[in-house]
Amino acid sequence: MFALRRSLLSAGRIARPQQVARFSSASALLQHKAVKPAEKLSEVTGPESLIGTSAAPGTVPTDLEQETGLARLELLGKMDGIDIFDLGPVIRPQHSVKGTPDDPIWVPTYDNSRIVGCSGTPHGSHEVQWFHAGVDKVGRCDECGAVYRAYELGADEEAPHH
Amino acid sequence: MSLKLNIQRWLFSTNAKDIAVLYFIFALFSAMIGTGLSAIIRLELANTGSPFLHGNTQAFNVVITAHAILMIFFFVMPALVGGFGNYLMPLMLGASDMAFARLNNISFWLLVPSLILILTSALVEAGAGTGWTVYFPLAGIQSHSGPAVDLAIFSLHLSGFSSLLGAINFITTFINMRTIGMKYENVPLFAWAVLFTAILLLLSLPVLAAGLTMGIFDRNFNTSFFEYAGGGDAVLYQHLFYWWNHPEVYILIIPGFGIISHAVSAIASKPVFGVQGMIYAMWSIGLLGFCVWSHHMFAVGLDSDTRAYFTSATMVIAVPTSIKIFSWLATLYGGTIRLNVTALFALGFIFLFTIGGLTGVVLANSALDIPFHDSYYVVAHFHYVLSMGAVFSIFCGWYLWSPKILGLHYNERLSHIHFWLMFIGVNVTFFPMHFLGLQGMPRRINDYPDAFIGWNQVASLGSIISIVASIVFIYVVYDQLTNGLHQGNKALDSQFKPSFMGTNLNVEGYTGPTLEWTVSTPPSLHAFNTPAVLY
Numbered sequence: 001m002f003a004l005r006r007s008l009l010s011a012g013r014i015a016r017p018q019q020v021a022r023f024s025s026a027s028a029l030l031q032h033k034a035v036k037p038a039e040k041l042s043e044v045t046g047p048e049s050l051i052g053t054s055a056a057p058g059t060v061p062t063d064l065e066q067e068t069g070l071a072r073l074e075l076l077g078k079m080d081g082i083d084i085f086d087l088g089p090v091i092r093p094q095h096s097v098k099g100t101p102d103d104p105i106w107v108p109t110y111d112n113s114r115i116v117g118c119s120g121t122p123h124g125s126h127e128v129q130w131f132h133a134g135v136d137k138v139g140r141c142d143e144c145g146a147v148y149r150a151y152e153l154g155a156d157e158e159a160p161h162h
Numbered sequence: 163m164s165l166k167l168n169i170q171r172w173l174f175s176t177n178a179k180d181i182a183v184l185y186f187i188f189a190l191f192s193a194m195i196g197t198g199l200s201a202i203i204r205l206e207l208a209n210t211g212s213p214f215l216h217g218n219t220q221a222f223n224v225v226i227t228a229h230a231i232l233m234i235f236f237f238v239m240p241a242l243v244g245g246f247g248n249y250l251m252p253l254m255l256g257a258s259d260m261a262f263a264r265l266n267n268i269s270f271w272l273l274v275p276s277l278i279l280i281l282t283s284a285l286v287e288a289g290a291g292t293g294w295t296v297y298f299p300l301a302g303i304q305s306h307s308g309p310a311v312d313l314a315i316f317s318l319h320l321s322g323f324s325s326l327l328g329a330i331n332f333i334t335t336f337i338n339m340r341t342i343g344m345k346y347e348n349v350p351l352f353a354w355a356v357l358f359t360a361i362l363l364l365l366s367l368p369v370l371a372a373g374l375t376m377g378i379f380d381r382n383f384n385t386s387f388f389e390y391a392g393g394g395d396a397v398l399y400q401h402l403f404y405w406w407n408h409p410e411v412y413i414l415i416i417p418g419f420g421i422i423s424h425a426v427s428a429i430a431s432k433p434v435f436g437v438q439g440m441i442y443a444m445w446s447i448g449l450l451g452f453c454v455w456s457h458h459m460f461a462v463g464l465d466s467d468t469r470a471y472f473t474s475a476t477m478v479i480a481v482p483t484s485i486k487i488f489s490w491l492a493t494l495y496g497g498t499i500r501l502n503v504t505a506l507f508a509l510g511f512i513f514l515f516t517i518g519g520l521t522g523v524v525l526a527n528s529a530l531d532i533p534f535h536d537s538y539y540v541v542a543h544f545h546y547v548l549s550m551g552a553v554f555s556i557f558c559g560w561y562l563w564s565p566k567i568l569g570l571h572y573n574e575r576l577s578h579i580h581f582w583l584m585f586i587g588v589n590v591t592f593f594p595m596h597f598l599g600l601q602g603m604p605r606r607i608n609d610y611p612d613a614f615i616g617w618n619q620v621a622s623l624g625s626i627i628s629i630v631a632s633i634v635f636i637y638v639v640y641d642q643l644t645n646g647l648h649q650g651n652k653a654l655d656s657q658f659k660p661s662f663m664g665t666n667l668n669v670e671g672y673t674g675p676t677l678e679w680t681v682s683t684p685p686s687l688h689a690f691n692t693p694a695v696l697y
Contacts, residue, residue, distance in 0.1 A: 086342070110692045115256075115680050117696035119348065127433040128348050128696060130680045148697070 039064070041076040104149035107133050116148045173271075176263035177687050178248045179567075181270050185244030188273060190639075192236035195281075197632055199229035200625060204591070208622035212609050222608035223291030227314070228284040230294035234414065235321045236277050238552045242417035243325075244270065246559050247332060247356045249567060253678040253685060254350045256341025256694040261334035269328040276320035283313035290314040293606055295407075296377065298388035298399045303381045312381060315374045322367045329367075332360035341677075343696035350676045351434060354441050355420025358448045359413050365452070366409040373402030397462050404455035412451045414548060415515075416444055418555030419486060422511050424676065425558050426490045429505035430497025433675055436489045443482035443489075450479045460528040461535040469528035476526035483519055487512060503577040507558035510585055511551060518546030521596065536606070539599025545592045557584070557635070569684035570646020576638050583631035590624025 035048040044050060050072045055061030067075050077084035098121040099105035107114050113134040118141035120126035126143045133139030133148035140147050175181050202225050206214040215221050248266065252259055260266045283290045287308030292301040296318075301311050336357045340349065376387040377399065386392020388399045419440075427434045434440060456464060456472045464472075490512055499505060521543040525531050534540060557580075565571050594617035603614050610618065642649075674680060681689045 105697065107695065114692050115677065115690070115694035117343070117348070117677070117694060119696065123697070124347070127437075127675055130674055130677050130694065132680060 038072075038076060041073075041080045041082065044073065044076065098144065099147040099149075101138065101147050104133075104138055104147040107148050107150045108153050109133075109135070109150040110153055112136070112150070112152065113139075114150045118144065118146050118148070120144045121146060174267065176259075176267055178252050178260045178263070178266060179685065179687055181266050182245050182247075182249035184270050185240045185248060188270070188277075189237050189241035189245060190636075192232050192240070192277060193632075194636075196229055196232035196237055197629060199225050199232065201629055203229060204622040204625035206608050207610070207618050209619070210610060210612055210615060215608060217609075219608050220288050220291045223293065223606060224284050224289030224310075226606060227290050227292055227294050228280065231280050231314070231317070232277075233548075234294070234410075235318070236273065236280070238414050238548070238556070239321075239325065240273060241556050242414070242421075242552065242559075243328060243332075243356065243359055244273075246352070246421065246556075246563070247328075247359075247417060250563065250678055251332065251353045251356050252335060252339065253681065253689060254353045254676050255335065255339055256344060256677050256690060257335060257339035258688055258690055258693075260331050261339055262331045265327050265331050269324045269331065272320050272324035272327070276317045276324065279313050279317035279320065283310045283317060286310050286313065295403060296374070297403075298377055298380065298396050299390075301377060301381075302389065312378065315378055318374055319371060322371050325363050326367050329360035329363040332356050333364065336360075341690070341694045341696065347438070348696055351423040351437065351440055352417070352420035352676075355416045355423075355444060358444045359416050362409040362413050362416075362448050362451065366406040366413075369402055370406035373399055373406075376402075397459070400459050400462065401455070404458045405452075407458065408455045409448070409451045411544075411547070412447055414552045415555075416447065418511070418552045419444060421555045421559040421562070422490065422508050423493075425504050425508040425562050426493045426512075427675065428562060429502065429508060430494045430499055432493055432497045434489065435492035435495075436485075439485055440489055443485040446482040447479060450475065450482070454479065457526055457528070457531070460531045464528075473526055473528045477523060480519065480523055487516055487519075502561075503574065503581055504558055504562045506578070506581045506585075507554050507561060510581070511554040511558060514546055514550035514554065514589070518543055518551060521546065533602075534599060536604055537599040538595040538603045538605055541605050542592050542595035542599055545588075545595070549588050549592065554584075557581075563678070564642065565646075566678065566683055566685070568642065568646060570642050571649040572638050572642040572646070573649060576634065576641065580631055580634045580638055583627060583634060587624050587626075587628030587631050591621050591628055592624070594618075594620045594624075 035045070036043070037051050037053050038044045038049040039053070047069070050070075051068050052061070052064070052066040052072065055065045063075060064079075074084045107116055113132045115130055116133045116139055117128045117130045118126075119128045120141075121144060129141050129143050131139045131141065133150045135150045135152055138147045138149045171180060172184065175184070202214065203222070206212060206222055206225075208214075212218075212222075215225075248260065251257075287310050288306070290296075290301075290306065290310040290313070292306060292311060292314070296311070296315065299305060301315075336349070336353060376385070379385040380388055380394070386394040388394045388396045390396065423434050423440060454472055454476045456468065457476045460469055460472070490508075521539070525534060525540065525543055561572065561577060598614055598617050598621075601614065603610055677694055678685070680694075
């Protein structure tokens with residue numbers, strides 16, 4: 001899932017301002033590049049495809065017509081039922097299973113550790129405890145003993161489990 | 163760092179942590195001026211016959227006005243909401259910053275001209291001798307003809323605008339910026355406290371602004387909103403003022419509640435007892451705060467049914483407040499209590515705020531309030547809840563979090579001296595005021611019959627002790643900033659080690675029930691590279 005998100009995010013990087021500045025409007029840019037604006041998530045090919053179609057003259061544009069860049073990516077995702085930025089509550093993998101030293105709960109990170117809050121197993125069964133879960137050293141909840149371990153989100157790396 | 167970079171960092175800052183530090187500096191500066199003004203008040207009242215101001219009653223009134231406005235608007239609110247709120251709320255939510263970072267900058271920098279205006283108002287012509295309530299017709303053009311009152315009102319406008327922008331920012335941050343997986347039920351109590359404070363600010367301040375604007379119009383543009391001769395009503399001003407003012411007293415104390423909750427949990431090494439009860443208690447205090455404003459106005463001639471309602475509604479607030487007090491006691495009960503200076507200030511808060519609350523229940527009775535109105539009993543009451551409530555919570559928060567914020571440790575022994583001097587000083591100052599009030603001594607009067615000399619002298623002695631305590635605190639901060647690295651890890655350790663969070667398995671930093679303890683010390687300006695996640 002993270003790989004999908006990563007590739008979508010990189011595709012969604014907004015068109016460079018200096019490029020845009022040379023054209024009088026987004027539609028002029030599109031004509032120049034001859035890239036069809038994506039109207040569905042599956043049609044996204046790169047940053048150029050994430051530009052709104054703009055509204056017909058004299059009408060108020062809808063969100064779909066004017067959103068551009070990451071905001072458009074998010075909108076297209078929502079239309080396909082995909083939460084691009086993972087804004088919902090975290091659903092722990094194996095929700096009812098407590099992490100152990102041998103089988104920790106894996107936590108994605110862009111660093112070598114990540115701050116993790118544990119609210120127990122099942123979720124919400126004790127006061128939240130916050131601590132660091134590292135790539136090399138596990139983090140352990142003082143309340144329930146659950147073990148968490150981080151893994152780095154590298155270029156083509158996938159989660160070790162789940 | 164070059165001057166240009168310094169200007170960029172501090173003048174144009176959009177970082178909540180830097181802005182919080184600016185708020186702390188600003189609050190400390192205002193507190194020193196406000197304390198100086200209180201010294202003038204107590205010197206004047208140390209004996210009969212106006213020994214200090216030589217009978218200049220207007221000057222006395224100007225001093226009490228400036229003292230109150232400085233302490234409320236430029237010390238307590240900036241320190242609690244601007245300082246602790248800006249620094250800790252985003253950290254506790256796992257947010258990288260406040261929702262509207264540039265708005266945050268404007269919020270702070272509006273306060274500076276506001277402070278200049280209020281200080282100017284005290285210095286031009288005869289000054290604003292209206293009391294901080296700015297009652298009309300005393301604040302009208304016939305009683306205060308110069309520009310002083312206009313300046314004071316503009317000052318309140320500006321600081322109100324600053325608070326409004328801050329409130330919008332805090333509410334948005336709370337709703338939108340919580341880290342991944344953090345539901346409302348997981349948000350720490352201090353962040354909740356700041357949210358409720360912000361809501362109260364947002365709903366009450368516009369009414370004050372309206373009242374003050376009407377006053378400005380009365381003074382300068384011949385309207386007569388509050389002028390009887392033109393068909394106006396001075397009591398209307400009081401209604402508008404107190405619609406804001408009663409929520410305002412909760413604005414001053416609710417962030418303090420949040421700080422005390424965290425402090426009590428830390429010193430007892432236990433999670434707070436009844437977190438949800440605490441949240442609902444704050445919410446209900448905030449809501450009820452909008453329903454009781456006329457208990458400040460029992461003496462204007464309200465009918466008995468109205469007084470009965472406001473008496474009852476006011477007393478109901480004792481229920482959620484008691485929930486908070488008993489929850490703190492239940493948190494302490496059975497805990498392994500470490501009697502460090504944070505604990506002393508937290509316990510001092512609970513004890514003395516309860517006394518202030520009890521006199522508040524007395525004053526809530528309209529039958530009792532009519533004789534007590536405008537007497538020193540009222541002064542004693544609100545100083546117990548503010549000087550020993552809000553201010554103690556600021557000190558408590560400072561001793562709890564400043565080692566984390568600065569990465570520098572204070573001298574524990576000096577901080578204990580600070581506490582005991584402060585504790586003795588404020589009690590010696592304000593406890594005798596109950597007696598003076600019960601004997602009928604009115605407030606806002608610079609001279610009194612000889613019969614009141616005794617307790618007034620005691621109170622003035624107490625104020626000197628408090629001022630010495632404040633100087634000790636300034637030295638503690640100076641010592642912390644200059645020698646803080648050499649005082650070991652003591653201050654932070656005394657909060658969290660050994661504790662119920664004792665594992666050594668973790669990679670770095672402290673573990674804790676709230677996020678701010680887990681980030682680096684001092685927290686980096688962008689504290690969360692990979693956002694924290696709650697499972």
